[in-house]
Amino acid sequence: MADSNTINDTISNTTNNTINSTIDKTVQKITATPAIDMADILSAILILIIANLLIRAITFILTSFSERVGIYRINIKMVLPLLKFSIYGIALYYILGNIFNLTSPQSLAFSGLLGAAIGFGLKDLFADMIGGIVITLEKPYQVGDKIYMGDYYGEVTDIGLRATKLITPDANLVSAPNYLIFSQAVASSNSGNPEMMVVIELFIDHDSDAFLAMKILKESAVTSKYVYVSKESPFTVLLKDYPFYRRLQAKAYVNDLRYQFEFESDVTRRALNEFSKNGIKAPNVNILEAEGYGKIAKRWEP
Amino acid sequence: MEKEEAEITGFNEEIINIQAAIAGFESGHKLNIAITAEPLAGRTMLINEVEKINYQKVTRLSFSSTVKNKGEISLPEQLRRIVLIDDCQFLYTRRIGGFHILEDFLELMTSSNNIFITAWNLYSWKYLEKVVNIGKYFPVQIKLPKFSTSDIKECILSRYKPNEIKFIENEYEKEKIIEITRHPVVIKPLKNPIDIPFFKINYDTLKLRLFKKEKNISVEDVVFEKIARISNGNPGVAKIIWQNSLEYPVIKPGKIKEFSFNIELDYNESFILGVILSMGTIKKKELSEIVGYDYGIDETLFRLLEQGLISIEEDHCSIKPEALQSIVEFLKRSRLVW
Incomplete structure (x- = not known):
């Protein structure tokens, strides 16, 4: 029994010594690597500032x-979003690899910290x-597109690391978080093309000449200074009868999506003017104000 | 000095195609022809030649301004087999109600037993092709090609006697391979634009020097290569460049000026410029009708005149030939011509 206990003690001591020695070596290794000092942090900040300035200059x-x-x-x-992500990626890689000189255990510790930060608040x-990376690679929309995102509609002016910036028709700058791409449908009106379809609706009464009205609306669209017609961007005028x-x-393309509302206004104004000259009348106001037609009546308000 | 009438140059293939369509018509196939070309590209020159070739078979009609009454497109009673019509872009106006004359004309043409050879401004044609699908009425469509250097040379020199013009080049006048030009760039916080130097490579000179052709090529060829490049193969523009550079009877390559227009126009001004380009020449009153009450046409035309893009003579507005290429590039970029 005594022999057996002695052997067990010996084994236990040997194991403990080995473990202690390994821990000591690791601690020595970690402590042997120079710690991150103030100079490194300043260098990292400087690199981020340079990256930011570079992005601004390129933009x-x-x-x-x-x-x-x-x-x-x-x-x-x-190409702007792709450049931004690439520049920030390179800057981060350089900071972690060349300035902080992170070893594998330090990288592991950094990852743990990052994971905790993401889990708690970030x-x-x-x-x-x-979301920004997905937008850059998948291109559901691009800078310059007109999109519906969440409750907002506007021209994309910037796709940043955190948010997509839109200018609404009322000139409000909206920052929509990039993660919306995962949770909400995004509709792009032009999909990277400068032209965009605009739908213009006008209403006439039953006694007016609908054929003439269609002709006028068509000519109003195709003679507009904002129109763009091609094989891929045709125009059409449709008529629908309601009680x-x-x-x-009229469905036609505006040559530059920035003129969407000008195009709509130009076609509407000239068509209404011509309707008036040709005795084409708007529906009776009382009907438009009737229950259920409020939406249409609103279109005729000055 | 210049001869009154110049021989036609550079349209042999087009004339063959037109004559083939006429021959087809004689044997029972009615093939209406549309000749399209940008302003000054020789459209009328070709029409004149076709008239000359088919003398006594042709009735010729021409419009000098926008057609407003159906009476203006009625065909004469003594109508010959071939009807030649130049400047057909005057059959429409870009405004509501501006297509009815064109529709009447197309109806008249399709119901007639004659062959119609029509000539159109290229940009009007492209617009009408997209908007009214005009191409379906014209089975034969001929777009006039750019003139080659030799065509331009022949076209210009046909006006003079042999050896009448002296081509001279002084050593110091040789063109540089790289030229420095300055372009103003506006930076928001600064009030005045900053001139930033740009390097412009003269490819023709570079090509000549690289392939050591410079010593073998004659001054005459240098002159016409330069004119062909600046005019982009447009014979009308080439003639204007020639006239501006000629110090009779001497012409020097160094005296042939490159045209550079830094066009700065707002959307309305660009649109009006596009209308003038599409019509070739248009009356001020007709432009006012197109614009309506949107904005003042006088201010717009003043801006276009100020930038040297148009000329106005007796109330007729036309594109300045030397500005043609810059205008076309600018309007294509803005999508105001297609």
């Missing part, structure tokens, strides 16, 4: 250039960044 140059090339504007702007920020009125619908 300024490309945006200025793209505004001068007309229809190719969107094609040029579409998960939305992380989701936004992943108390007739609806005319």
